[in-house]
Amino acid sequence: MPMLKLNNVHHIAIIAADYEVSKRFYCDVLGFQLQSETYRAERASWKGDLALNGVYLIELFSFPDAPDRLSRPEALGLRHLAFSVDNLADAVTSLTNAGVEVEPIRRDALTEKQFTFFSDPDGLPLELYEA
Helix, strand or coil: CCCCCCCCCCCCEEEECCCHHHHHHHHHHHHEEEEEEEEHHCEEEEEEEEEEECCEEEEEEEEECCCCCCCCCCCCCCCCCCEEEEHHHHHHHHHHCCCCCCCCCCCCCCCCCCCCECCCCCCEEEEEEEE
């Protein structure tokens, strides 16, 4: 039987409690670009397509009365979403200046690279990993 051949990650879907707050966070704080935005009246839901450096990456949704989900990094399921950065200290300063709480910088014992965690407005764990 031939092995499945995946090309890449097409997108990551995120459901936000407050669409406008999350859109500002991902665009104004993290630097994503809003490519398109659609209001779906039948679902009372917004959908924003966000790109990073010109590459479509995140579908940002709002849904009325979406249930809470465990999101701590050690919960079962998707652990976190990680972004690579060239300079971790500069990235942490940028987040801190934007009012985002960032965990202390740690070092990966296997790669010797630095990393840290922070959260989006809904508590989704996000990581910065120095390239």
